[in-house]
Amino acid sequence: MEKNTYYITAASTISHQDTFGKTGFSDSMSPVVPPALITPDYKAFIDAGLLRRMSKILRMAVACAKDCLAQTGLDQPDAIITGTGLGCLQDTDKFLNTSLTVEGLLPPTAFIQSTHNTMAGQISLSLGNHGYNMTHTQNTLSFEHAMVDALLLLDEGEEHILVGAADEHIEILSEITSHLGYAPGFPLTSGASFFTISKEKGEGTVARIADCEPVAFAKDPVKKLTRFLNNNSLEINDLSKIIYAVPGNANEGEYESIWRKAGLDPEKCINYLSLCGVYPTASAFALNYAVDLISQDRSLKNILIFNALRKENLGLTLVQSVEA
Secondary structure (H helix, E strand, O other): OOOOOOEEEEEEEOOOOOOOOOOOOHHOOOOOOOOEEEEOHHHHHHOOHHHOOOOOOHHHHHHHHHHHHHOOOOOOOOOEEEEOOOHHHHHHHHHHHHHHHHHOOOOOOOOOHOOOOOOHHHHHHOOOOOOOEEEEEOHHHHHHHHHHHHHHHHHHHOOEEEEEEOOOHHHHHHHHHHHOOOOOOOOOOOOEEEEEEEOOOOOOOOOOEEEEEEEEEEOOOHHHHHHHHHHHHOOOOOOOOEEEEEEOOOOHHHHHHHHHHHOHHHEEEEOOHHHEEOOOOOOHHHHHHHHHHHHHHHHOOEHHHHHEEOOOOOEEEEEEEEOO
């Protein structure tokens, strides 16, 4: 059975790299250095009155979403789908602190904006969109689940889906990871990435989603990887690059041996956490990075995003050049 084609017609990322509104950012990437999140002028995307009441994660999400629509010339997407691992932490922290220090009735704004689905709701309100609106929160596989949802909607006849993910870092996360003895290996950061996905190729479209599979309780990543590639009529040596993330407490050499065991040159493997830092939905950054790599080098036909940020979870996303 022939698979459907899903084109990435726009991509937008706010990160600790100079990614927003830039094509070719992959040529000038360097190891991530927090805490300097590189943000655009939000006033170009968000009304000043709303902007004052928005936390960092909401600003990032709305700006990236509107940038994607501007790139494609769309007024409205048919659906808005987001993924987030930890949700709106800044507003959650604010609400909890307020509940401990204020007697009587609490102001509702921080609570209203602390829920995980606030991002998708805020994007919908900003656009006046009344279509399908969904938030997926499955820890480090949140973005992959959001993407699967988007692809299923396209299969059902929708034309243009806005899908993305965002997570934000607040200081208490550093304390928590320290107390738990978790060593992520790279800085804890924030980031947002959004995409428009369509069955129709747009002007300047360079990449498509060939497949996306979230796998819970993955015990044998090599076996899962091989099966995933077989389902897409590929072998490991057909991959131009693997962009991967591994658990913070893992020995990275252990995962490099996975590529060798599978027969792939380790020189083709890039740990995307070194570029964006650690947050639950960093695989969304990896997707934009993959698209940008293809835009700069059309000889890259197949790029696999191998998301094993959490050992129990495995996210596999195959990105292909539109000529592949």
